[in-house]
Amino acid sequence: MITCEQCRELIEQYIEGVISDTQLDELKAHAETCDACREGFERFNLMQNAIREAFSSETSAAEARETLLGRISEQAVRHVREIGAGQSRVGWGRIAVAASILLVVGLAIGFAVGRADSSKRGVALAAEVPIQVGNLEGTVLVRHAGMDVWDILKPGSVIRLGDKFHSTARSGFALELDDKSTIELNQNSMLVLKSYNGETQFFLEHGECTASLESPHGPFFIDTPNGRVEALGTEFTVTVE
Amino acid sequence: MADDHKDILDDEMLIREALSGEIAAFGAIVERYWNMVVALAMSKAADPSEAEDIAQDSFLKAYSHLHNLKDRSRFAGWLAKIAMQECSNTVRRAIRSKAALGGRVTDRDVLDAIPARWSNPGLSGSQIQLIRRMLRQMPAKLRKIIIMRFVAGLSSVQIAEQLGKRPGTVRVWLHRAYNILRKDLAPVIEEIES
Numbered sequence: 001m002i003t004c005e006q007c008r009e010l011i012e013q014y015i016e017g018v019i020s021d022t023q024l025d026e027l028k029a030h031a032e033t034c035d036a037c038r039e040g041f042e043r044f045n046l047m048q049n050a051i052r053e054a055f056s057s058e059t060s061a062a063e064a065r066e067t068l069l070g071r072i073s074e075q076a077v078r079h080v081r082e083i084g085a086g087q088s089r090v091g092w093g094r095i096a097v098a099a100s101i102l103l104v105v106g107l108a109i110g111f112a113v114g115r116a117d118s119s120k121r122g123v124a125l126a127a128e129v130p131i132q133v134g135n136l137e138g139t140v141l142v143r144h145a146g147m148d149v150w151d152i153l154k155p156g157s158v159i160r161l162g163d164k165f166h167s168t169a170r171s172g173f174a175l176e177l178d179d180k181s182t183i184e185l186n187q188n189s190m191l192v193l194k195s196y197n198g199e200t201q202f203f204l205e206h207g208e209c210t211a212s213l214e215s216p217h218g219p220f221f222i223d224t225p226n227g228r229v230e231a232l233g234t235e236f237t238v239t240v241e
Numbered sequence: 242m243a244d245d246h247k248d249i250l251d252d253e254m255l256i257r258e259a260l261s262g263e264i265a266a267f268g269a270i271v272e273r274y275w276n277m278v279v280a281l282a283m284s285k286a287a288d289p290s291e292a293e294d295i296a297q298d299s300f301l302k303a304y305s306h307l308h309n310l311k312d313r314s315r316f317a318g319w320l321a322k323i324a325m326q327e328c329s330n331t332v333r334r335a336i337r338s339k340a341a342l343g344g345r346v347t348d349r350d351v352l353d354a355i356p357a358r359w360s361n362p363g364l365s366g367s368q369i370q371l372i373r374r375m376l377r378q379m380p381a382k383l384r385k386i387i388i389m390r391f392v393a394g395l396s397s398v399q400i401a402e403q404l405g406k407r408p409g410t411v412r413v414w415l416h417r418a419y420n421i422l423r424k425d426l427a428p429v430i431e432e433i434e435s
Contacts, residue, residue: 015419016412017396046430047422051391053364054372055280059293064275065268068300072264075301139265152265169262 002030007037015044070150073141073166129193129200130178131159138171138187161200164192167207181213181220194223210237253313260307267307271300274317277393278324284376284384285328295331299324317395318403321385368429375425383418390415 002010010027013019019027031038057064133155140153145162153165153173167173167189174184175191185191189207193200202209203223213220213234220231224240252273258266278299282292303320310319364372376384389400401411423430 012416016398016415017390017394018398042434043423043430044419046433047419047426048391050364050368050372050426050429050433051376051387051422052276052280054369055283055376055388055392057276057279057293057296058289059275059279061272061275064293064297064300065271068271068297068304069264069268071297071301072267072304138263139268152268168264 001033002026004030004034004037007031007034008040011037011040011044014041066151067149069139069152070141070143073150073168129159129161131193131200132176133157133159134174134176134182135184136173139168140171140173140185141166141168159193161193161195164190166190179214179217181211181217183222184210184212186210204238204240206240208237208239210235252316256307256310256313256316259304267304270316274320274393275300277317277388278320280388280392281321281324281385282328283373284388285325286331291331295324295327299327302327315403315405317389317393317399318405321389321403325381325385363433364429368432371429372426375422379418379421383414383421386411386414387418387422 007027007030010019010023013023014027027037027041031041059067133153136153136155141150142153142157143150143164143166144160145164150166151157159175165173165185167185167187169187172184172186172189174182176182183191183202186208189209190205191207191209192203192205194203195201201221201223202211205225209222211220211222211231213231215234217231217234222229222231222238224238226240229236229238252270255266255270259270275296278296279292282295282299283289286292286295299320302323306323310316376387379387385404386400389395389403390397395403397411397415398408400406400415401408404411
């Protein structure tokens with residue numbers, strides 16, 4: 001058993017946060033038999049808890065993390081858009097051929113066939129849509145329509161109409177549709193679930209996504225700022241620079 | 242809580258990942274130091290909600306300047322410095338805007354008298370006010386050490402490393418600060434004990 005003088009030294013080390021587990025056990029054992037040392041030991045713990053409480057945050061660290069990641073992500077997206085606007089002018093000629101083919105096909109089928117048989121075109125409109133999250137890797141952020149806060153997408157997250165997804169660097173995920181089809185969003189991409197005529201529309205703002213569709217499938221589109229892309233086969237990739 | 246050297250090593254690893262574009266790594270840093278930064282801001286800015294705004298701005302500034310951080314093992318000290326700078330900027334802006342509007346600048350003691358906005362099960366509103374006021378009256382260097390030790394859970398050795406001071410110096414400052422607190426907060430601690 002240690003002496004009171006040794007115990008006082010251990011309390012000093014405890015205050016400094018440099019005490020070992022063995023020393024802490026010795027301190028506690030001594031404090032149980034000595035009122036003066038126990039008071040010194042307990043006083044520090046009370047003081048530490050009181051300071052922590054008086055200076056505690058209303059927002060938990062986990063909530064702060066999600067809010068801040070959302071703000072960082074939004075800043076990054078703004079940055080990407082600013083750069084993207086400049087680059088698109090330079091690279092427009094290169095993507096013009098692909099975009100025009102896709103646009104013509106998309107417009108022709110999308111508005112003629114799609115309007116005539118719109119019930120098969122997408123997923124039924126609802127506040128909650130029957131879409132599941134799959135193959136989640138890295139950090140993907142989601143923002144519900146009308147909300148300011150970005151949340152971190154989780155495997156069981158409920159998907160709602162108007163949701164905006166942002167996959168950060170080295171991340172990605174798949175939206176599993178109710179008919180076994182999937183849309184995989186690659187890293188550094190942004191996809192929005194928009195509502196059009198009571199149905200879910202997939203709008204790729206930037207980045208890359210790959211759709212794998214069950215065969216046979218009805219008309220299926222992915223919209224982009226450059227035009228509408230229609231699936232003619234069962235698998236296709238859309239890139240928005 | 243950062244109670245051993247492993248966390249400091251983790252800071253360096255997380256910073257490296259954050260700089261390579263993995264923002265989730267920065268999220269882990271936020272989670273680790275959120276309470277410390279809020280407490281630092283609260284110890285200088287009276288309003289708790291303002292302190293949270295300052296804390297958020299401090300983290301955003303740290304993220305955007307992360308590539309400028311030379312010694313990644315001293316991230317917490319660097320972050321604390323940013324938080325203190327953000328506090329000074331906020332207070333200066335508030336004084337300037339109030340003066341421009343011809344209004345009076347609210348004294349910190351008056352703001353301290355505003356009760357806590359949320360209920361703390363352990364402490365009464367008046368106890369919280371007293372603790373905050375006592376800590377704010379301390380010299381800035383002692384206040385910072387108390388928060389890094391009591392709220393962030395860093396040891397005196399880690400604090401010395403973060404602040405670029407000798408461990409002996411931080412040890413002396415920590416005990417000096419603790420003795421001041423023990424004396425000034427004796428009535429509160431006795432109330433809690435009883």
